[in-house]
Amino acid sequence: MGDDSLKGYRGVGRTVLERHEAGVWSDVTVETTRGRFRGIVLPRSETADDRHIVLKLISGYNVGVAAEQVTSMVVHDRREAHYKVPEKQFPFDPAKPRVKLLGTGGTIASRLDYRTGAVIPAFSPGELYGSVPELADICNLETEKLFGVFSENMGPQQYIKLAQNIGEEIAKGVDGIVIGHGTDTMHHTAAILTFMVQNPPIPIVMVGSQRSSDRPSSDAAMNLMCAVNAAACGDIAEVMVCMFGPTSDQYCLLHRGTRVRKMHSSYRSTFRTIGENPLAMIDPHSITPLRQDYHHRRTDRQVTINSAFEEKVTILYYYPNMMPDVVDALVEKGYKGIVIAGTGLGHVNKPLYAAIKRATDAGVHIYMTVQTLWGYVQMYVYETGRELMELGIIPAANMLPEVAYVKLCWALGQSTDRNEVRRLMLTSINDEITEREPYNGYLIYQGAIPEVQEFLRSIKR
Amino acid sequence: MSAFRFKPYTEMTSEDYAAIELKCGLEVHRQLLTRRKLFCRCPAGRYSKEYHAEVLRHMRPTLSELGEYDGTALMEKKTRKNIYYRLNQQTVCTYEMDDTPPFFMDDEALDIALELCLLLKLNIVGELHIARKQYLDGSIPTGFQRTAIVGVDGELFYQGRRIGVRQLSIEEDSCREVTDIGHDRVYLTDRLGMPLIEVVTEPEMYTPQEVAEVGEIIRLLCHSTRHVRVGSGAARQDVNVSVRGGTRVEIKGTPQIWRNPHLIYNEAMRQCALLHIRDLLRERGVTSETLQTSVAEVTRTVANTAYVPIRKAVEDGLLVKAIALKHFEGLLNHPTQEHTTFAKEFSDRVRVIACLTQLPNIAHSDLAAETLSSREWREVRRKMRADADDALLLVWGNEADTVTAAQEIILRAREATIGVPSDTRQAYKDGTNGFERVLPGPERMYPDTDLPPIEINSARLERLAVQIPRRVWELDERLQEIRGLAPQLRQQLLRSPYGELFCRIMTSGSLSPNWLAVVLTESLIGLRREGCELQFLSEPLLTEVFTAVVQQRLVPEGVMPMLRYFCRSIETLTPVELVNKAIYELRLNLIPIDQVRESVVRAVAELPIELFVQPDDLPRYLMGRLMEQWRGRLPGRQLAQLVREQLTGHAGIQHKWKNYSWAMIP
Incomplete structure (x- = not known):
């Protein structure tokens, strides 16, 4: 029996199949300590354990039989199936796009x-x-x-x-x-x-x-x-x-x-x-x-x-008590751009300041986005924000963190000049930054509120 | 044309069914008594028609092995249904609406399924593989039912005969249908996802009665575990029926076992009738190859008819199509079931597949008088260029639906030349059945890639094996061995949850079997009707009560007051403590006979003998008074003996009624 005929089987399952000269697609009757099973041996998933043999019964159901409970196995036939999706000529119509x-x-x-x-x-x-x-x-x-x-x-x-x-x-x-x-x-x-x-x-x-x-x-x-x-x-x-x-x-x-x-x-x-x-x-x-x-x-x-791309960019998802060594490690590993998903309007804690300063001094481009996803970065409202900007962090308005990440990859692929990268990042190509947020751009209705329930009941979602 | 004869239902004998080689199999579905649904954490067994939201879905068949659609799948695709699911926040989560992958299978449910496998002696799989069984009618929002085989090749015994049990699977229940009108079908989702088992027997029942009785055995077997749900909707059965030359046809979802025989009779008759129709067609030279049909629009021809359904359809701007079936004349009136003719086979397909659900949805020339006028039929016939021995059918609806309807009618006519189509049929209350869908094949089974297989190890089976009840047919044999037990009480014990307990108590002591049986069946049912909570009567507790009787610590008359007392207390005492407490508190402890004798003497002395006319009334009066005082504290027989002694020696009585003997004191 070749390897392929025991596809996915390892260990005791494989041994038992080999001993009875059965393989994948064999139509078998298996006697076990739990009784008799008749079916076609199926390939075994590579991630499944090695103690069971999978059979497809005539009813179409699959069952697993414990290999160590097998007392005998008779091979009747072999029924390999090959599958393909039916192919039909896609019709051509000159009038259609x-x-x-x-x-x-x-x-x-x-x-x-x-x-x-x-x-x-x-x-x-x-x-x-x-x-x-x-x-x-x-x-x-x-x-x-x-x-x-x-x-x-x-x-x-x-x-x-x-x-x-x-x-x-x-x-x-x-x-x-x-x-x-x-x-x-x-x-x-x-x-x-x-x-x-x-x-x-x-x-x-x-x-x-x-x-x-x-x-x-x-x-x-x-x-x-x-x-x-x-x-x-x-x-x-x-x-x-x-x-x-x-x-x-x-x-x-x-x-x-x-x-x-x-x-x-x-x-x-x-x-x-x-x-x-x-x-x-x-x-x-x-x-x-x-x-x-x-x-x-x-x-x-x-x-x-324009398919420029710099791979040494990351997203830093801020959480309380984040340690500065996380930022230092990124600099040390040669990261050129960091997109921070900050809290609220775009904040991180004070212990990170020194590390951020070291990063920007080392030429790392750091942009601030918000982990709230909805809303703009606004780093002037609180002192923290102003301090962060002084350290060199650039607010990325209402760019989504993942979008800011791929855009920074793309921008750094074109230039490492701080001002040029900044220009590329903050010049909106297609609404990654918008000038205004419509009042209905943020809608997460909450269940159980009577008017929401009424909406759900009357208008199918 | 040879006549078709089929005896009325009540006249059919086993020999008649043997002559047509009736063969039936059962598929019993039973909800399991679990706290949660099978693949999510929603509560099980909560039903409500109230809903808080609706979602709309369509079902799209997936391709089968050979790149073709399964017959059922194809049929459902043709129906183009909009399926609306009603969601109730208390009973469904995002799993049921197919917006969240399944959670792991409920362990409690799997244990119950395994318990039933052990009872039915099925070969239990080493590893459970969850499959998807396609259902495109929309009854399950995923379009498939998650189901898994737990065991194969088991058995049960019916009147000493072995009936094979092909398999037992565990599966999730489907939605409840609310309405199905035109292209819109509405479902409630509360039942969706409830754990079910399906027990499939081999087709080894040969009369309708046998099917009902085997169904009853499976029902009792399920009940004996006390881990299945009871009540309406908790159990459903499909019956597979075939006759010689016929095809396996599934009658779907009959909720009551006693309805099955009549349904089977009608299906047997239908199959025989369809085979007869095929033979008649062959005599007329019509086969699958030679079948000739034609379709034409006849809206204008029939626009002014007095026949209301068609007239109204035309007024509403709908089309009328005529379908001619060559050489079918007269056959549409051929009986197929009780008060049902062959025409209904066509009407059913048009209703289900073309979604023309408003009845009547066809008119045909074999029943000409009740529809169009004879002149109108002549016109249609001329327009179709149909001969006198052709049957004509009319359908009405929009363009798309009438196209589908005409195709289905022709398809059904072709099937008539072959015999009995493989259908799944729905059961009607009058014992007849109607088309539901094409019977699906094994191609609709797919492995579920969302969940890993579940290993069923021997330790689990060993744990379950010690708790399974005695099999119902074994219990029956055991009960038959108990001398003096009335057959009717035996039947009641089999249906009660206490048959096994009964046997155990009977082996441990010398109680009257009929008395014990009555207590465990009728009396307990009486208690429940009084509003008592029988769940407090655990088996150990009941055992202890009857042991107390056997050991003469408690008189039989004391049992019911005690049980009533237990049902109303929610103590967490051990059985022994509970019994002793009750004996003490209810003053049920036995009294020394001398102590009772004193009160009997006193009572006899105070007898107002002059008020009595008949001597027989005396002991009755005395017993009534004394029983009030001593009920449950000494056996009634002993009390009667005391009364007799005292009356016999009473001078005043001897004086009034000379030489009267009170041997017959109650």
Whole structure:
């Protein structure tokens, strides 16, 4: 038996299978001290223990049998299955816009290998058409998988490649670009792309899903249809995130790439525009702009690609009793930029002052943001703030901490001159700093309050 | 055309069912008595129709193994339902609404499932793997039910016959449907996520009665653990039915066991009828390959009809479509179930899949007189270029729904040429059933990637094995061995939670079996009706009470007052302490017979003999008076003996009623 035929099995589980000349996909009857089980041996997850053998029963259920309780095993047959997502020719309609879907590794559409639980991604136009045929009503779709990484593993290499590819696609004349992306760091990528791809003539829409597409209740198909609609037909030519608006299957929201943030670990409606209003409500067939101050679609192919990036930048999330050696260690390790997520209006404690002074003296660029997420840094109100600014900390207005982080990476990639970096950081490219905060840019309704309950009961979320 | 005959329900015999080779299996769902739901920390067993918010979802089928949709999945996709979930803050959290991943499975629930596996002698898995079973009707917001096999290949015994138990799984309960009108379906989520077990038997029951009786055995088995929920909605059964040449059809969610036989009868009849219809079609040369159908819009043709449903539809701007089924003439009136004809098979599909839920939703030419006028039918027939031996069906609705309806009618007609489609059918109160969905296959099972497998080690099973009750069929055998126990009381003991206790007490002493059985069944039920809390009557406490009787520390008459007393006290005493305390406080301790004799002598002396007409009234009067004083303090028999002694020697009595004998004192 080769290694592959015992996929995932180690230790006693593997020994027992080997002893009975069984392997993955063997159709077996197993006698154990707990009775008889009949089924097909499935691959074992690498992270699971080594004491059990997994069988798929005829009913479709999986069960685990303790290897040490196996008294005998008879192999009847071998039933290997190969899976693929059905591919159907994506229809071409010359009257429809051209959309390019760039894949980064998240699964936008997929189906589950029902025996092993592995998710098989659907990505080619044909596969996507097989899974979400509605896409063909919206556009002519082309796809390209740029890389296969989980969202948390996205980094400068991927950002740069994405920016360059977007530039190339714009030059090729596509009408819109959709980027499939894992949701965890989607807002980081949306922000950096806003800086790296400036003034694009077409929509660049990031999309993902909170419920994987192998689930019937998945948000993936609707997110994708809405994103494709925004890219193909929308008038907003910016880097945006397109995800569920409410938790209900009603509409998606388009969020500006610099003001969006993932705000819940599992809700469908996790992405929220912070300190501003979303750009638009969107469903697969229509777009309802909520703001007028967006960049309109153009017919030219002009775009500025600037993929500079300095990796030695960090976010320091301040907490009471933070020790100065944390800052010293960053300087010592060669960090060139620090974004502080400070308390309240942008504060840290006094014991850090000396360390901050040492850092700025060593040429480290330090920017202040707020861990409250909503609201502006205002370092003049309290003495602490004024003292911090004297030490060289630069307030970053209402830039979100993650946005300030990627922007500082991008700015330091271009210059180390204190004034030039400051100019880049504080010159807003697309609302990472806004001049004013609308009164309804901060809404976190609290449950149990009668008027909120009334709203929840009468208007489906 | 050969006639279709099926005996009325009440005339069917076992031989009749054997002749059609009826085979039935049961799937029993039972809620478990836990504090929490299965995969989240919401409280279990709280139901309320009140809701604080609603969310809207759609279900989208995922692709199956061969890149095709499961039949059920495809059907639900065609229905395009908007599904609304009503949320009550007390009963659901973000897990139920599918906005939070599952928490670990409730241990209490798993213990109960394992206990039932041990009772049914199932082979218990070494490791529990949680699966997702797709349900696209929206009854579960995730679109799948989390479920896991706990054991396979067990058994139960019914009248000495072994019935195989295929599997027992633990799963989360689904939503309760509120309404399903048109394309909108509304669910309550309070029941969602409640822990359930599902026991699946092999199809080894051969008459409807057997299904009911085996269902009862499973019910009693569940009850005997005292760890399952009782009451309405706590138990539901699906019955799988097939006849020779038929197909496995599942009748879904029958709440009452006694309804099953009638439902099974009607399903057996339906399958036989559908097979007969297929044979008739074959005689007419209609097979799956030769089936001819046509569809046309006939809105204008029937616009002025006097038939109200169609007329109203046309007035509302809806379309009317006609579907011609070649050579189907007369068959739509073929009986399929009691007061049900073949036409309902079409109407059901149109209702469920095309969402044309307002009935009547079809009209057909086999029942021409009640719908369009004969002239209108002629017109439709001419427009369809249909012959006299073609059946015509009409449906009305919007464009999309009538397209779906016409497709479904043709699909159902094609199935008629094959025989009995694999359906899941809903049970109606009148014993008939209707189409609910296409029966899903194993393709709808997926591993749940959100939760790791759960190891079920031997220590856990050993811990549970010592606490399982005697199996109900074993208990029955044991009860049958107890001499003198009336059969009716035996049945009551089997249904009560005290059968096992009964056996134990009977082995330890010489009590009257019927008296003990009555106390443990009828008397305790009486106590509960009085409002007593039977939960205070723990088994050790009851054991102690009856031991006191066996040891003659307590007379039988004292048992009920004592139990009533216990039910009303919430003491934390040990059983022995409680019994002694009660004997003392209730003055139930036995009195030396001499002490009683004195009071009997006194009572006899004070007898107003002159007031009595019949001598028989004397002892009755005396016993009544004396029992008030001494009830529970010496056996009634002994008291009667004392009374008899005193009366026999009484001079005044001897004088009034010469030579009367009081042998028959009550």
